[in-house]
Amino acid sequence: MTGRPRRMSPEARREDLIRAALDLFGSRAPELVTVDDIIARAEVSRPLFYRYFSSLRELQVEALxxxxEGLIDGLAGLEEGPPETRLRAAVRGLIDVADHYRAGYVALLRSGSVIATSETDAAIDEVRNRAVELILGALGVSEPSPMLLLTLRCWTAVVEGALLSWLQERSVPREALDGWLVDQLTAMLSTTAAHDSSVPQML
Structure with missing residues (x-):
């Protein structure tokens, strides 16, 4: 027994089931986690599970x-200081969350994932948009040019691809990731500035 209280408020019980699913996602892909796995981890009955979620699919989506939400919270953790310092802190926040929810993060971004839905796609788009807003804020840009926006959106794709590869291969030291990814952004911004006079050298 884990010492969970027998009685919980509906909201707390729902969160406990989501937490149980996320714990399991840490060791296996979400599509391989069953209702039986979740109720065993949460120490509840099958009828209680279905009182809070109409299906396993619903719980998977809510968990992802x-x-x-964790990725957005990670992006929010900006430090004081110059843009590079602040952006590296934000990237570290992303790395921390992606690593903590490894299997869930991979399932969210993997092409053709059976867990992907319009809801999870919208949630990922929200993370991407928040990343672009954060960079613009760190750089002090309120009216970005179309080419600058394109650059930042391309960089978010670089970050996602890099994190997916890193989570599955671990071929690069974790402590090198944030600096390397911010250096990628610096190089991309320098290239964009060479093609768009409205984009200054900002990092």
Whole structure:
């Protein structure tokens, strides 16, 4: 027994089931986690599970949306200082959340994932949009040019691809990731500035 209280408020019980699913996502892909796995981890009955979720699919989506909320929270953790310092802190926040929810993060971004839905796609888009807003804020840009926006959106794709590869291969030291990814942004911004006079050298 884990010492969970027998009685919980509906909201607390729902969150406990989501937490149980996320714990399991840490060791296996979400599509491989069953209702039996979740009720065993949460120490509840099958009827109680279905009191809070109409299906396993609903719980999977809610759990993965929790991952995207964590990514947004990670992006919010900006430090004081110059843009590079602040952006590296934000990237570290992303790395921390992606690593903590490894299987869930991979399922969210993997092409053709059976867990992907319009809801999870919208949640990922929200993370991407928040990343672009954060960079613009760190750089002090309120009216970005179309080419600058394109650059930042391309960089978010670089970050996602890099994190997916890193989570599955671990071929690069974790402590090198944030600096390397911010250096990628610096290089992309420098290239964009060479093609768009409205974009200054900002990092």
């Amino acid at each position: 949306k929790t991952v995207t």
